[in-house]
Amino acid sequence: MTDADSQRTRVVVLISGTGSNLQALINAQQAGELPIELVAVISNRPEAKGLKRAERAGIPTCVVDHTQFDGRESFDQALQRKIDAYQPDLIVLAGFMRILTEAFTRHYEGRMLNIHPSLLPKYQGLNTHERALQAGDEEHGVTIHFVTAELDGGPIALQARVPVLPDDDATSLAQRVLVQEHRIYPLAVKWFAEGRLRMVDGRVLLNSEPLGPSGYPIDTHTS
Numbered sequence: 001m002t003d004a005d006s007q008r009t010r011v012v013v014l015i016s017g018t019g020s021n022l023q024a025l026i027n028a029q030q031a032g033e034l035p036i037e038l039v040a041v042i043s044n045r046p047e048a049k050g051l052k053r054a055e056r057a058g059i060p061t062c063v064v065d066h067t068q069f070d071g072r073e074s075f076d077q078a079l080q081r082k083i084d085a086y087q088p089d090l091i092v093l094a095g096f097m098r099i100l101t102e103a104f105t106r107h108y109e110g111r112m113l114n115i116h117p118s119l120l121p122k123y124q125g126l127n128t129h130e131r132a133l134q135a136g137d138e139e140h141g142v143t144i145h146f147v148t149a150e151l152d153g154g155p156i157a158l159q160a161r162v163p164v165l166p167d168d169d170a171t172s173l174a175q176r177v178l179v180q181e182h183r184i185y186p187l188a189v190k191w192f193a194e195g196r197l198r199m200v201d202g203r204v205l206l207n208s209e210p211l212g213p214s215g216y217p218i219d220t221h222t223s
Helices: 003-007 020-030 050-056 072-084 102-107 128-134 170-193
Strands: 009-015 036-043 061-063 090-093 112-116 139-146 156-163 197-200 203-206 216-218
Touching: 009 020, 009 050, 009 072, 009 170, 020 036, 020 050, 020 170, 036 050, 036 072, 036 170, 050 061, 072 102, 090 170, 112 170, 128 139, 128 170, 139 170, 156 170, 156 203, 170 197, 170 216
Parallel strands: 009 036, 009 090, 036 061, 090 112, 156 216
Antiparallel strands: 112 139, 139 156, 197 203
C-alpha cells in the first residue's frame, strides 16, 4: 500500500439489487474523481447483480443473506462484524433494502450515507415515484442523507430536484431521477472523503457551515 492509498477514505458499499449507484461510484473512482478505496461490496441477496459489477472492478464481495437469520437483530450483528472487518471510514447504502436496527445505525452514526428517490421528508419508504404522481407534485427528486434509526429520516446532506412532466409515468420519472442519483451520490462521497461533509450533533455541516433542513441543493439544469 502506498502513502496515497493509506490516505484514501475506505468505503464499504451495501447493496441489494442491480447496483447502478455502485457503478456510478466505481466509475468516478476509476476516473480519479474520488479520493476513496472501495474496500468491499456486501449484499444481503446472493443474486444481486451489483455483485458482478464489483467483481468486474476487482472489489472484494461477500453476501450476508438475511434469510439465514432468525431476526433483524441477529442479521445486523453479523453484518456489522463483516463490515468492521474491512475497517471502513464510510459505509454507503446503495439500494440496500433492509430496515436497520437502532444499535446498528448508532454504531455507524456520522459515517453512513443513504440515497433515497424522493425529496425527503416526502415519501419515506417505497413506491416514491408513484406516490409523487398520485399527489400531483410538480417536482420530485432524490436525497442523500446520513443514516439514523429513523427510516429515511436522518439529516439531509444533498438534494437534486427534477420537474414532473405532464406525460410522466412512474418509469419515466424514475429514469430522470436516476440520472441525478448517479450525479449526486459520488459528489456526496467525494465531499465526505475530503472532510467537507460531516454530521455533528445531528446536523449536517458542509465546509464547517450548517446546512438547512433540505441540505445542499444541486442544480440539475447543468446536467
